[in-house]
Amino acid sequence: MIRATLIQALQMALVLLLAPGLVGLVRAVKARLMRRRGPPVIQPYRALRRLLAKEAVIADNASWLFRTAPYLILALTWAAASVVPTFSTDLAFARLGDLIVITALLGAARFLLALAGLDIGTSFGGIGASREVFFASFAEPAMLMIVVTLAILAGSTELTSIAAFMLSPAAGLRVSAALALVSLVIVALAENGRIPVDNPATHLELTMVHEAMVLEYSARHLAMIELAAALQLLLMISVIACIFFPFGLGSGVLLGLAAWLAKLGAAGVLLGIFEVSIAKMRVFRVPELIGGALMLGLLGTLLLYVSRGL
Amino acid sequence: MGFSFDIAHLLAGLMVLTSLLLLYQDRIGALLNVLRLHGLVLALALAWQAHLQSASDLFLAATIALVVKALVIPGALERLVERLAIHRLIETVGGIGPTMLGGIALVALSLRVMLPITAAADAVSRQDIALALSVVLIGLLIMVTRRNAVGQVAGFLSLDNGIDLAAGGARGMPLVVELSVAVSVLIAFIVIGIFLFRIRERFDTVDLAALEEFRGERR
């Protein structure tokens, strides 16, 4: 019990501390691939510190919702991150919720962010909020089909149980798991607003989604939102790692920690490479992409019936 | 079940997946690339079947599939597209979303039909036959939903790949049948190629709608 509490505290601290670094790593990789020098990996930390020290400027007609939303968004994301087994499955909060609860917590954060985008009554905030909920309405069914596949496969929706199953020899080599992986990657790209769905580096374009919603934020409020966004990226990567690459999860804290860091680093590099090699999609092609993820999930379930039914 | 089943399952599943990818593509270049992949996966699946059944004639079939279906035909089609300067976008009937849903429903249908009636066969052939049927059905769906002749050719070829997969899965399929299927496809392909060429010369497009208009059959 005490061990689980300690590990939980360590994990919660680590995810928060590492999240900006992961974002920095992705940016650095992208910069190098574009033959730019780019900012150092620790740049996001500096940005956060600078934002926290600044005076907050908010619009005249901002409501209490606008001011509380950033803290709630961070809290919801962090709560979701606390349930994901990152370097150990022995977490005190492991029974707080399953994969569906994690998705719903992120959904709640998105709900608040979209409302905050509408609060000032500017057209940019509106376009961001509208498109965010638009993408989410395709991503969530896709996510559920992944959950269905995993639940048939592992007999559970708890990440700890799924990780334990995936580590066991019973997991085997399954095409449906591969389909679920591809599908989950697409969903993760969409939920985090990465290329090809949204471009995190863009500004002042009608193509932006996340950035348009947070346009009115500044200083500590913006810091909270940026931190939450970084945390969400780390969280989704950790979920993917925990389900499909659970190596090191069952074997001691130190080994697990090393494995997790390696996985994060690899994922950051891969994400950077992926983002420089493709272009952003038109908004109305995105449903086709995420719809494709949904189809993969459905197909995975069907194929699972075949391999299970024989 | 074991490892050998898992591999066979993976390859057959990939066949279905690439079929769905074909259904999703609306650009000719990408369509032909996916068709190439389809042939490649078919060759692998046949090779694995050959290994499992230790049937040397299936290895031959796999080689034919690799050469003809993964290399020759897509390459020839590509050249044809280049020479005819066909428009890169393929017009589809109905949106991508409903079509994809239809494709998934066809997979479900073929599983529902094939798995119960093949209960006596062994696991690997059962699932190969069930998934092959879905590849065939999706091939038909591709042909139905494409307005462009090249899209229809791709649908037809993927359909044929599905038949090959089923033939490979069923034990004791004579090589002659296999060869005749391959040859017939080749002939069909040549006919279609010439056909395309002619249409293009005549009407300056390969969109079938224009053809229908010419015949007075405009919807």
Place this chain on the structure above:
Amino acid sequence: MILSALLAGILILVVLGLAGAIDAVRAPGGAPRGAAGQGAWLYAAAASITGVSALLSLASLAAPPETLVLPLGLPWIGWHFRLDALSAFFLFVVDLGAASASVFAIGYGRARHGGHADEPGRVLPFYPVFLAGLGLVVLADDAFSFLFAWELMSLASWALVLVRHRDPESVRAGTVYLLMAVLSGFLLLLCFGLLAGPAGSYGFAAMRAAHPAAATVALALVLALLGTGAKAGLVPLHAWLPLAHPAAPSHVSALMSGVMTKVAVYAFLRIAFDLIGPPSAWSGLVVLAVGGLTAVLGVLYALMQHDLKRLLAYHTVENIGIIFIGIGLAMVFRAGGEGAAAALALTAALFHVFNHAVFKSLLFFGSGAVEAATGERDMECQGGLIHRMRTTSFCFLIGCAAISALPPLNGFVSEWLTFQAILLGPALPDWGPKLLIPADGALLALAAALAAACFVKAFGITFLGRPRSAAAAVAAETDRLALAPMLLLSGLCLFAGVFPGAVIDALAPVSRALVGATMPVQGLLPWHSPPGVPLGAIVPVAAARSSYDGLAILLLIGAVTTLAALGARRLASHALRRAPAWDCGFPDQSPATQYTAQSFAEPIRRTFGPLVFGVASTIRVPPPGSTAPARIEHVLHDRLWEIFYAPPAALVRRLADALNPLQFLTIRRYLAFVFAALVLLLLVLALTP
């Protein structure tokens, strides 16, 4: 004992209705004292009766069934009443909604005193009768009293829909509603007729004991689904609902949407699980498919609305779909002999019944408060109300979050439980459920995500942003008595979300009565909790499979939010400056540049439009040189209306035209008709052996 007390309460409600009628006749048309003062006593009385009744039914949830026969009605039948776990639960839902709506009505009447109040004489006589009808349906124990109560409920609510009888929209809504209500009653009549069999035993007890043939059961089940579905708003029988619910005053809308649809769900459960007996798997699959379609189509239509109350009404259709998904799952699992899974699915459905009654009433109250403050239901005329209607907006936000299934509120728990039941589906041996249940899961997830989009829009456009009309700019907070029930219901949303175990345990008797099994005991109090399960956690199947702990999540979020806010202010800067909006450097002062309700839903309309709505868009660009604005117009077709409603309507019209000459015959000819009919009937009698 409790049953007679409940019936006495219903009797008093009927008397109240008569008193209201007398009062209305004495002071017709709402004289100066009218709108505010008149009716307050009636609503107060109704609130206290239904409040007591709610507590009584809650207390009798776990009690053994109680029956009572009154020597009324048809002489050889009498009126049978029964209070068992199922009726107690639904009576609690009904009375909870009714009590809060009655309290809200007092404040609503006061808030609407200026200008746009309804004529109280058209509300007061029917309101208590409507409540009485709702209660009677749930308690009835024979077909005759059931149908009587059902029609009482329908007619009273029809009268309430027609409150604005001078408005042609309302009249149309009333007509469509009346037609559908008649259809629903007729189908249920046939259903009961089938179940009663040739012996004509109309008591529910006799129907329970009977074992009709399989074909009869199938037909009765289809009739029950259609008859109750027409009342609950299952697609494609939903067309009346978004017309009728918004037309009534807001407290009545809340009752119709939050409570009356639940009574229809009750009727289906009563017939399908109790009277008919063990269901077959195919019927469960039909219910599942209809439920899934209803959920997605309901929310898609809701997203297209910009009338706040109509949006909420369409959204009721979605929630009814979710409830029917749960019911269908329970039927499938029960037919497959999976007792625990059936209990889980049924509990999820019942939990959602309770939740929807709570948050839909809350949201309708909120929309009533907005309407009272600005005089408009159109969201495009609202905006910025969060600054002027603080409590209302807070409660409305809670309702929006709850209905969008966001943790840690109650809507999430019931949808999560439904998902858990769905995840048990693939384990069934048959291919039908195996394929349909995951597909339904995807539909449910799609509906849930679209619901979140829908309520971001509903709250964001109405309460956030800048005021879009002069009325919205000067809106004032609504009456305190109208706020009280909103606060109560918001509290219930939070309570049921944070202590879901308490609700699940309370539903155990209902689940045992209907499917013969219950979910594992969850326990609310520490000494109730099974070992190893923390307070507030629920474990639907097994701890290793899935669990959810609402209380811990609430505490965690609360603690982290407080810490983050305090930390950021204490350790870093807490300076704050107000300035004009940034908006990328080009802020436009005109509120018209904001996103509107329609533009917000534009991407979704564009994606689903061709498939679902049959959108026809026309863009008109003025000729070069002209300064006239370009216009874009979208016309949404209700395809379901065109498929299911327009052809019968055309047929009826043609028949009516054909029969029209019959109105202009001589008396002799009419007599000839009567005579011929009589002789014909006698002939039939003579010829049938």
